[in-house]
Amino acid sequence: MNRVFxxxxxxAGGLRAKLIMSERAQFDLAVRLRSSQPPTLGEVxxxxxxxxxxxxxxxxxxxxxxxxxxxxxLVITPTRGLVPAATPIVLADLQEFAAVDIHEADPxxxxxxxxxxxxxxxxxxxxxxxxxxxxxxxAKYVDxxxxxxxxxxxxxxxxxxxxxxxxxxxxLRCAIDRxxxxxxxxxxxxxxxxxxxxxxxxxxxx
Numbered sequence: 246m247n248r249v250f251x252x253x254x255x256x257a258g259g260l261r262a263k264l265i266m267s268e269r270a271q272f273d274l275a276v277r278l279r280s281s282q283p284p285t286l287g288e289v290x291x292x293x294x295x296x297x298x299x300x301x302x303x304x305x306x307x308x309x310x311x312x313x314x315x316x317x318x319l320v321i322t323p324t325r326g327l328v329p330a331a332t333p334i335v336l337a338d339l340q341e342f343a344a345v346d347i348h349e350a351d352p353x354x355x356x357x358x359x360x361x362x363x364x365x366x367x368x369x370x371x372x373x374x375x376x377x378x379x380x381x382x383x384a385k386y387v388d389x390x391x392x393x394x395x396x397x398x399x400x401x402x403x404x405x406x407x408x409x410x411x412x413x414x415x416x417l418r419c420a421i422d423r424x425x426x427x428x429x430x431x432x433x434x435x436x437x438x439x440x441x442x443x444x445x446x447x448x449x450x451x
């Protein structure tokens with residue numbers, strides 16, 4: 246079965262965003278953000294969000310079709326709808342993202358998202374699963390996605406009851422272990438449930 250992974254956005258207005266956008270920042274990612282060889286959207290959002298986005302990105306890259314990885318790993322952004330995680334971004338792009346809060350009532354966020362979701366829904370084969378790697382308890386993007394994808398919109402069943410950090414840790418170890426999770430449809434699913442046991446600690450090399 247064909248799959249497309251949609252990664253929920255990282256917050257671009259927090260302390261880590263201010264750090265990487267600072268003119269005084271000299272670490273590699275910040276320097277590249279101002280260079281002719283900029284980092285990818287996935288790299289920058291992984292820095293902003295830490296373990297949660299890092300896990301989502303690693304998992305999606307591990308299980309997306311190799312020949313169509315760019316078009317199969319898409320990130321929800323604050324102002325540009327769905328953007329491939331492998332897309333290079335520069336400082337001006339991140340500053341644009343930081344200027345808009347992700348809220349379903351803000352047309353600067355919602356209009357591009359609806360545009361891209363509609364387009365994707367029309368062009369994907371009918372048997373394609375759209376796997377949301379993000380919270381399914383928020384109206385920020387779930388309502389738009391459900392409206393156009395319907396039963397095709399899925400999420401990992403193991404997300405129920407977990408917080409962001411637990412989801413990130415689960416996805417990262419699944420990517421490393423090459424163990425794909427089971428998916429269930431968002432429509433009609435129990436979105437909140439009993440908290441599962443904590444994951445056993447692991448150490449990962451950066």
